[in-house]
Every structure is written in C-alpha cells, then in structure tokens.
Amino acid sequence: MxxxxxxxxxxxxxxxxxxxxxxxxxxxxxxxxxxxxxxxxxxxxxxxxxxxxxxxxxxxxxxxxxxxxxxxxxxxxxxxxxxxxxxxxxxxxxxxxxxxxxxxxxxxxxxxxxxxxxxxxxxxxxxxxxxxxxxxxxxxxxxxxxxxxxxxxxxxxxxxxxxxxxxxxxxxxxxxxxxxxxxxxxxxxxxxxxxxxxxxxxxxxxxxxxxxxxxxxxxxxxxxxxxxxxxxxxxxxxxxxxxxxxxANKAQEQLYAAIARDGGTHKAVDRMQTRAELYATIGLHDYEALDASIVQTIIPEGMPQRVAGSR
The missing domain is CATH 3.20.20.60 (Phosphoenolpyruvate-binding domains)
Structure with a gap:
C-alpha cells in the first residue's frame, strides 16, 4: 500500500x-x-x-x-x-x-x-x-x-x-x-x-x-x-x-555504451525493468486508487514495431 x-x-x-x-x-x-x-x-x-x-x-x-x-x-x-x-x-x-x-x-x-x-x-x-x-x-x-x-x-x-x-x-x-x-x-x-x-x-x-x-x-x-x-x-x-x-552502476555503464554504439536502446531492452514491472514495484495503481480524480493507468501492451521501409 x-x-x-x-x-x-x-x-x-x-x-x-x-x-x-x-x-x-x-x-x-x-x-x-x-x-x-x-x-x-x-x-x-x-x-x-x-x-x-x-x-x-x-x-x-x-x-x-x-x-x-x-x-x-x-x-x-x-x-x-x-x-x-x-x-x-x-x-x-x-x-x-x-x-x-x-x-x-x-x-x-x-x-x-x-x-x-x-x-x-x-x-x-x-x-x-x-x-x-x-x-x-x-x-x-x-x-x-x-x-x-x-x-x-x-x-x-x-x-x-x-x-x-x-x-x-x-x-x-x-x-x-x-x-x-x-x-x-x-x-x-x-x-x-x-x-x-x-x-x-x-x-x-x-x-x-x-x-x-x-x-x-x-x-x-x-x-x-x-x-x-x-x-x-x-x-x-x-x-x-x-x-x-x-x-546498478555497471548496468548503466553498459546501457550508455550501447546507446552510443547502436544509436538507441533497442539492443538493451531485454535487460530493462519493464513499464509494468516498474509500476508494480512502486505501487502506481495503489496510489491512483486514493484519488478519485485519477483515471487508472492502462499500461501499453508493447512498443510499436516499425514497418520495414518506414521512418
């Protein structure tokens, strides 16, 4: 809670x-x-x-x-x-x-x-x-x-x-x-x-x-x-x-190196805490439930995948 x-x-x-x-x-x-x-x-x-x-x-x-x-x-x-x-x-x-x-x-x-x-x-x-x-x-x-x-x-x-x-x-x-x-x-x-x-x-x-x-x-x-x-x-x-x-420091060091090397985080996503895991850890929905003015967050199901040839 x-x-x-x-x-x-x-x-x-x-x-x-x-x-x-x-x-x-x-x-x-x-x-x-x-x-x-x-x-x-x-x-x-x-x-x-x-x-x-x-x-x-x-x-x-x-x-x-x-x-x-x-x-x-x-x-x-x-x-x-x-x-x-x-x-x-x-x-x-x-x-x-x-x-x-x-x-x-x-x-x-x-x-x-x-x-x-x-x-x-x-x-x-x-x-x-x-x-x-x-x-x-x-x-x-x-x-x-x-x-x-x-x-x-x-x-x-x-x-x-x-x-x-x-x-x-x-x-x-x-x-x-x-x-x-x-x-x-x-x-x-x-x-x-x-x-x-x-x-x-x-x-x-x-x-x-x-x-x-x-x-x-x-x-x-x-x-x-x-x-x-x-x-x-x-x-x-x-x-x-x-x-x-x-x-934590070692993991961050590796992340920043990956972004610099690959131009993004796409090769490091499997080593990340997901959005759902983060919200569960900090109890986001429990906090939201305390204030009726907050609409409960719906967690995105996944990152949109880029279609081949698009930008």
Whole structure:
C-alpha cells in the first residue's frame, strides 16, 4: 500500500523495531540500499532491515567518500528509504560531522528522518573508506565523548561505534577502543576492515555479549564470507554496503555504451525493468486508487514495431 495511508505506517519507532530485529535469533542481514527503489526491491526480496552506506550515497552523487556530504543531504536519503520501505534502517554516520554537539545534531536529524540505527567511526576528517590505506584515527577518548553525546541525544536510536583501529593499532588496540566505546554508551560495535576469519573470531571472543557488525564489502580487505559464516564467528549483524550501487552502476555503464554504439536502446531492452514491472514495484495503481480524480493507468501492451521501409 502507499506510504500515504496512515493505517499502513509502523506504530513503533524505527529504533525499537531495529532493536527487536537484533534480539531475534540468527544474524541480522542488512543489504545496502542507496535510494527508495532499491529499498523496495530489498524488502520484496524478503529483507526486514536495511543499510544506508556513506560510500554509496556519495558515489550516487558523483562524489568520493571523504566526509564531504552534510547531515541534511544524508537525511534526504534516509527519508526516501524509510518512506519507501517502512523498514528499520541502519545509517552510516561517518565521523558524526564534527564534535559532540554536531553528533547530537546528527542523531536528532537522523532519528526524525526515520533512521533506526546509526554508526559513528573513530577516524579524523577527511575520512576514508574503511578498507583503504593510511586512515587517521581520532583519540579514543575523543571518540568516546562522541558516543556519549550520541547516546544522550537519541530518543530510541540504536548507536553503533565503529573502530578502524585494527589496521594501525592491531587487534589489541581495536578491542581496547571498542570496550571504551561500549562504556561510553554504544549499543553495538562495528570492527572495520578485519581481514581474516581468525581476526573476526578473535575480536568476537574478546567482546563477549556485545552485538557485533560485520562488513561484507566487495573489493576490500575482508575475504568473502556468507551471513551464516559471520554468525558462526560471533557476529549479530552483517551489511553488504555498496553492492546494489555497484550492480546498478555497471548496468548503466553498459546501457550508455550501447546507446552510443547502436544509436538507441533497442539492443538493451531485454535487460530493462519493464513499464509494468516498474509500476508494480512502486505501487502506481495503489496510489491512483486514493484519488478519485485519477483515471487508472492502462499500461501499453508493447512498443510499436516499425514497418520495414518506414521512418
């Protein structure tokens, strides 16, 4: 049903619904969704929670993931994904967009936009993707102050603290930071860019009882593991942050190349979502039914075929 119908809207907060998913047995699978359409498609596939990646957001805007975008720009993405899917959403909060007061502002804006959870990382600006080299880490106590500020500002938002320390401070440094962040008020920990199964297991063993998030990004430092393998290693959540954007971008690249090469899209139509499929996905007829002034759309049966010799 359309999101405009009040009786179809969730009655509980996004934060409480995210917590409920996290309490359920089994690992919580959170595919990356970079816009409203991908959120609907992920929900249709059966997922019950979603993830919004900073790298996917910035890439979709034609920008690198260097902490350039603003709180309000992220809120635009949160609103469309939460509205389109109705599912609890974990949002990439980068470094919190500043210090303690900025973090508190971010938490309020994200929660009001419909986020169920946010993760904040312990890098300094300009930040980098967690799987890249030479990241600059914030002082652990400064990061802990951000976590405490986030916990103080939230109504019901789930707070995850991400640490990028494994690359430069080793597992001991990452664990020490994670414990400090939990003491500051984090609900869960996201150890970024672990690169072996042994590291994942060792980190989980040293953080007993703490919900942990695993990042299964492609082309990074982490080998391919399945959700069930991460669960066996001791992880409560797993994200595939940029996968949907990577697939969409590759398909668009091939489409534009086909138009340039063939002078049209006629050789790419078999790879397209049809008009009927698009309207079914976004619920066009459901929206039309809400307004008696709209005549229900009749979907064309097919593209007219050009008669040989005509123009």
């Amino acid at each position: 359309p999101y405009l119908v009040a009786e179809e809207l969730p009655r509980e907060t996004a934060g409480s619904r995210f917590r409920a998913l996290l309490r359920r047995p089994g690992i919580l699978r959170l595919p990356g969704t970079h816009n409203g359409m991908s959120a609907i498609q992920a929900k249709t596939a059966g997922f019950e929670g979603l993830y919004l990646s900073g790298a996917a957001m910035t890439a979709s805007m034609g920008l690198p993931d260097l902490g350039i975008i603003t709180v309000d720009e992220v809120a635009f993405f949160i609103r469309q994904i939460a509205r389109a899917s109705g599912l609890p959403l974990l949002v990439d909060g980068d470094t919190g967009y500043g210090e303690a007061l900025n973090v508190m502002h971010m938490v309020r804006v994200f929660e009001e936009a419909g986020a169920g959870a946010v993760h904040i990382e312990d890098q300094l600006l300009p930040k980098k993707c967690g799987h890249l080299n030479d990241k600059k880490l914030a002082d652990a106590h400064d990061m802990a102050a951000k976590v405490a500020a986030a916990a103080k500002a939230r109504r019901d938002l789930v707070i995850l603290a991400r640490t990028d320390a494994a690359a430069s401070e080793g597992l001991d440094g990452a664990v020490a930071r994670a414990k400090l962040y939990m003491e500051a008020g984090a609900d869960a920990i996201f150890p970024e860019a672990l690169n072996t199964a042994e590291m994942f297991r060792a980190f989980a063993k040293r953080m007993p009882g703490v919900p942990l998030l695993a990042n299964m990004t492609e082309f990074g430092k982490t080998p391919f593991f399945t959700a069930s393998e991460f669960e066996e290693m001791g992880y409560s959540m797993v994200i595939w942050p940029v996968s949907s954007l990577r697939v």
